[in-house]
Amino acid sequence: MxxxxxxxxxxxxxxxxxxxxxxxxxxxxxxxxxxxxxxxxxxxxxxxxxxxxxxxxxxxxxxxxxxxxxxxxxxxxxxxxxxxxxxxxxxxxxxxxxxxxxxxKKSYKKWIDKITGHVKRLQLKNYDFPGDANIMDIPIPVIHDNYDKLSKxxxxxxxxxxxxxxxxxxxxxxxxxxxxxxxxxxxxxxxxxxxxxxxxxxxxxxxxxxxxxxxxxxxxxxxxxxxxxxxxxxxxxIEPFTADETRRYIEEKSNNLKFTNEGFERFYACTRGIPLYINSLSSVLPNNTICDEEIIKQTLKFNIDQVAMMWIYVWGRLSEGEKDFIIYLLEHEGSNRADLDNELGYAKSSITRFIDSLSNQGIIEFNRERKFVLADKMLERWLKTKYETNGFYPL
Ligand SMILES: Nc1ncnc2c1ncn2[C@@H]1O[C@H](COP(=O)(O)OP(=O)(O)OP(=O)(O)O)[C@@H](O)[C@H]1O
Ligand SMILES: [Mg+2]
Missing domain, CATH: 3.40.50.300 (P-loop containing nucleotide triphosphate hydrolases)
Structure with missing residues (x-):
């Protein structure tokens, strides 16, 4: 298989x-x-x-x-x-x-002596060596608060x-x-x-x-x-796969997944050509059926946790404020800074922190319309589906 x-x-x-x-x-x-x-x-x-x-x-x-x-x-x-x-x-x-x-080790044998010699010369000058730590047979330095020497x-x-x-x-x-x-x-x-x-x-x-x-x-x-x-x-x-690449990828590597034309379009719209989602959605789709739009929609809905697995992990590590920030962007389809400052209910300095932290994690981005938006559609879909199913967003 x-x-x-x-x-x-x-x-x-x-x-x-x-x-x-x-x-x-x-x-x-x-x-x-x-x-x-x-x-x-x-x-x-x-x-x-x-x-x-x-x-x-x-x-x-x-x-x-x-x-x-x-x-x-x-x-x-x-x-x-x-x-x-x-x-x-x-x-x-x-x-x-x-x-x-x-x-x-074998192929490096020829020159390992030279390097060892080199490190040993260093040892005399700069370092304090332990008996137990090695690179190959080269002792490596113990560092006692000696950041300069370690870094060099x-x-x-x-x-x-x-x-x-x-x-x-x-x-x-x-x-x-x-x-x-x-x-x-x-x-x-x-x-x-x-x-x-x-x-x-x-x-x-x-x-x-x-x-x-x-x-x-x-x-x-x-x-x-x-x-x-x-x-x-x-x-x-690195760009996501194009629709054409996605199609070829499925043909070549999937376990005989088949789509109708609309089914494939839906599949591509859901995954956006991101291999992680292509793979995770493919893994829950039926193999011996020709998948149409409806099958894709339903399968995604019922398996959203499996497909969006990465986000469960990421979400669990966010602070309450960061989650509020994300939900605000989700419900308002993005937001500019002024609205965030006025409506989110957090101090400006906190909002600045959320922005830094969330963009450093690739969760939000700043778009051409000068709005902060969620960077990932699967995150959006996961949150929306959870809300629809449970009546509240993931905690
Ligand atoms: N060229 C590829 N061919 C087949 N599968 C791929 C390819 N690129 C990525 N994948 C699949 O997508 C998954 C995610 O890829 P990867 O972890 O490299 O993404 P990433 O860009 O490093 O993500 P992150 O930003 O979360 O670290 C991989 O485990 C792999 O299964
Ligand atoms: Mg990675």
Whole structure:
């Protein structure tokens, strides 16, 4: 039976569809690591559009002379109690470099001695080493409130690895859910720190991505005129599948789903070409029936929690005020700032906080009519359906 997964599958190639143009565009940028031009990218796009999946595929497909690391900031946040700190992020980067190098010890054997030697020289100068922590066989420093040394050590390591090995031509590091970096103590300073190292590393590429709206202040903080990267990050937006791509995707990867013409139109209107929703709605539709508009409508209504699963999770983590804000936008089909200030019933400073937080999570966006609107139709549909069924919005 064919499956269209709703979570990240292990076998990426088996489930991955198309994205040829995006892959080419990203690879063209990334290939400059070989030419001593460090690529720096910012990949944006709606929640569930496939940014993570796409970047995993891109990393997987790099040739052997390019090392890669994938760091998901949400994993650090999820795993650890307490606040996200700069140190935790740096250690996670270090861990993932370690993992990359440990994967194929044999092929790195030739040059691992050199790197070990290098780290040992560093040790004498700067670091305090424990007996138990290792990168391969290289001891890594224990950091006692020594942020400067940790950051230098971690941020310079990828370039050193490239420098020490003839076979390795570049190192690509993806930082997923980067918007969460806003929760470290001094996010501005942290981005500037990354930037200051990135500038001196000619064969190390950084790709930032996350569930963040294009108009959020975190994008400004990192890539705006005053931001650490000051517009140097090349921004690539990943679009949902077109109707045509959606049709081909269903033909190729679904478990024999069939639609009438109107049925397909409805399906596309509901999913908007976002693979996460294409997959989740497909998984609840009947396979041996030709789905018409009515079947799509009913199936979605009765399975809304399953299709909009992501939002149950996101909703549960929002504050009361943020939920009120979202419901206000839903009921008024968007709103400008003045109306929010006058009618929402929260202080202006709170409203500013809601706006920052919700756009940094890709939940709202600021549209051309200068209104704040919900960024995701499935969120709208989920809230409306819950209201219709239960008489109140999800708590
Ligand atoms: N090119 C694709 N081919 C097949 N399935 C895809 C593709 N892109 C995404 N998907 C499916 O959609 C799901 C969501 O994709 P992914 O997690 O990459 O989205 P995202 O843009 O990173 O979302 P978020 O902003 O929430 O992190 C994946 O689990 C995968 O099943
Ligand atoms: Mg993602």
């Amino acid at each position: 064919k499956i269209m997964p709703v979570s990240m599958p292990k076998d990426i190639d088996k489930y991955f569809f198309n994205r040829v143009k995006d892959i080419n565009m990203i690879n063209t940028q990334l290939s400059t690591v070989r030419l001593d031009i460090p690529p720096q990218l910012l990949i944006t796009g709606y929640r569930g559009v496939g940014k993570t999946f796409l970047l995993k595929k891109v990393l997987n497909d790099q040739s052997e002379d390019i090392l890669t690391s994938f760091i998901d900031i949400s994993e650090i946040v999820g795993r650890q109690k307490g606040n996200l700190t700069e140190e935790k992020v740096l250690k996670e980067i270090l861990n993932s470099i370690n993992e990359t190098m440990s994967k194929d 050590f971690v941020m310079e390591l990828p370039q050193k690895i490239v420098d020490e090995s003839k076979d390795i031509k570049g190192y690509i590091i993806v930082i997923d859910e980067f918007q969460l970096l806003k929760n470290v103590k001094k996010p501005d300073a942290f981005f500037w720190l990354i930037r200051s190292f990135v500038q001196k590393q000619f064969n190390v590429g950084y790709v930032f991505t996350g569930s963040v709206s294009k108009t959020s202040d975190i994008i400004n903080m990192i890539n705006g005129q005053e931001g650490a990267f000051g517009g140097r990050l090349i921004q690539i937006n």
